[in-house]
Amino acid sequence: MSEIDQSQEIIIARDVHKWFDSFHVLKGINLEVKKGEVIVIFGPSGSGKSTFIRCINRLEEHQKGQIIVDGLELTNDIRNIEAIRSEVGMVFQQFNLFPHLTVLQNIMLAPTWVRRVSKEQSQETAMQLLKRVGIPEQANKYPGQLSGGQQQRVAIARALAMQPKIMLFDEPTSALDPEMIKEVLDVMIQLAKTGMTMLVVTHEMGFARAVANRMFFFDEGQVVESGTPEEIFKNPQEDRTKLFLSQILSH
Amino acid sequence: MTAIEMQPPRLSVGPFAWLRKNLFSTWYNVLLTILALALLYALLRPALQWALTEARWGVIAANLTLFMVGQYPRDQLWRVWLSIYLLSVLLGLSWGIWKHAARGFALIGLGAGFAFALIGLLLNSNVWINWLVAVALLFGFYALGRILPKRARSITSLAWLLYFPLVILLIAGARFIPFLSPVPTNLWGGLLLTLMITIIGNVLSLPLGILLALGRRSKLPVVRYFSIGYIELIRGVPLVTVLFMVSLLVPLFLPLGMPTPEAVIRAIIGFILFEAAYQAENVRGGLQAVPRGQYEAAQALGLSGPLTTALIILPQALRAVIPAIFNSFISLFKDTSLVSIVGLFEILRIGRSVLAQSEWLGTHREVFLFAFLIYWGFNMAFTYGSRRMEEAMGVGRR
Helix, strand or coil: CCCCEEEEEEEEEEEEEEEECCEEEEEEEEEEEEECCEEEEECCCCCCHHHHHHHHCCCCCCCEEEEEECCEECCCCHHHHHHHHHHEEEECCCCCCCCCCCHHHHHHHHHHHCCCCCHHHHHHHHHHHHHHCCCHHHCCCCHHHCCHHHHHHHHHHHHHCCCCCEEEEECCCCCCCHHHHHHHHHHHHHHHHCCCEEEEECCCHHHHHHHCCEEEEEECCEEEEEECHHHHHHCCCCHHHHHHHHHHHCC | CCCCCCCCCCCCCCHHHHHHHHCCCCHHHHHHHHHHHHHHHHHHHHHHHHHHHHCCCHHHHHCHHHHHHECCCHHHHHHHHHHHHHHHHHHHHHHHHHCHHHHHHHHHHHHHHHHHHHHHHHCCCCHHHHHHHHHHHHHHHHHHHHHCCCCHHHHHHHHHHHHHHHHHHHHHCCCCCCCCCCCCHHHECHHHHHHHHHHHHHHHHHHHHHHHHHHHCCCCHHHHHHHHHHHHHHHCCCHHHHHHHHHHHHHHHCCCCCCCCCHHHHHHHHHHHHHHHHHHHHHHHHHHHCCHHHHHHHHHCCCCHHHHHHHHHHHHHHHHCHHHHHHHHHHHHHHHHHHHHHCCCEHHHHHHHHHCCHHHCCCHHHHHHHHHHHHHHHHHHHHHHHHHHHHHHCCCCC
């Protein structure tokens, strides 16, 4: 595994709060991520874990506290937001590929329109990425013609095409059939080994064991416990963590 | 266990099998079929007898040019024919180049060409020669299209895009072009006027409708309330009132010294303003059908708001509402019959003026049946076009 730069915090969240109307979703999240770290966030549904990582690229707006990504603070300044978004890739539970574009066009879209990369070059990059995620032969198909696992791998390639510094994964395998989960996790593990900074919301504990540097357990809008996978699995401190782990690991 | 490969059961095909299966499968089906045929015959016999013996189709023959182009100068009719020939050329080329994809349109064109030639022949009108020329051009360029290299595709596509502006230029003319002296729009009439209003009205109202639909969802209150106000105002009044208002009010809004646009232009403006409100609601339906995840994915990639709309949201929204958009196209085509109210001579109004000629008194049935067939024929072609477009744009939407 490549080295983590101990000196550089690429994401800093300080006392982040968010409400959906009067419902308090995030209740003071404090979290720092160093460059090259792989972070797994897990917890029961409704605990605010997805909402939190969606705050990092401003798909959701936090209402109190501070989020600083790669030295830029997220405010209402749309320029800051767009700058941060082009440095932060995101992979969604429902893939969200663009159904009217081919796989290749899906991947080339943002580099050509946002980064102004030439068409030839972005196509070359796109093909390389498709090879990396293992489906170069699907380049000219439409998303609707691919399996869920293939679609999610295209979504990862699409995010990587912007050469992001950080990758966010919002339950990337939750919508997949069991036999397709592995092909997506393999791509993610391979990506983690290249030194990409990753924040992954997932219940795939095998993935966490294999590549996570630290894990955060979310419950009711708060970080209940954090630590290395070893600490969390072998010696959880909090009762809620123990209970949750026993529920998801029991079968 | 070994898998057994089996052929699908053989289905009986052909018209006789179809007849037997659907019409003569049991004794009571046989009875029902015979009864239905007898009933149809009894109902249609008088109509057919009238059409073949009593009807005075001469009213159509004598006024065919009037029905088609109204008062368009007779010495300038070559411009109309040239437009039709150009259409034949493009249809033939496309058929030759794209084969199957364009075949349906080419066949419709051929059918129309032959039908008009036949009508011409039956009615002793010389136009059958022109229509046969059109048909011959279509076949000729089909043959040419088959041997052209692939490069010809982009040129032909471009030619289609240029076709409609070119036809408008041909028909309207302009002062600075030799041989194309301007033809005042008040001389346009008949089917020509109907089609010109339809084409210009539809082509210009769709972009305006898209802007209104986007405006209605805008975050800026001024834009949003203007769009909502406009759409609801226009949808709340009948087309006839819009046509009247535009005809009477447009001159008041123009700067002093600017000449008032001709009645046809005012009517077209009325149609554009009216149709835009409906297209806006069609498009809004499509915008609402695009899932939230599409916006989020585009934003997460760093695409700006306008880019997201143009590249991700609109293409999907428009594709979802092609049937509704074409539905509005067809409505506009039929609504053109209302321009007679502001004094224009579209095909139905021409029909009524023909009925006033002393030698053709009492030929209502012939005239209105003719108009009915024209409207119906064009709408069938539109419907076919819309279906093909849905299929073509549905790629990857499985």
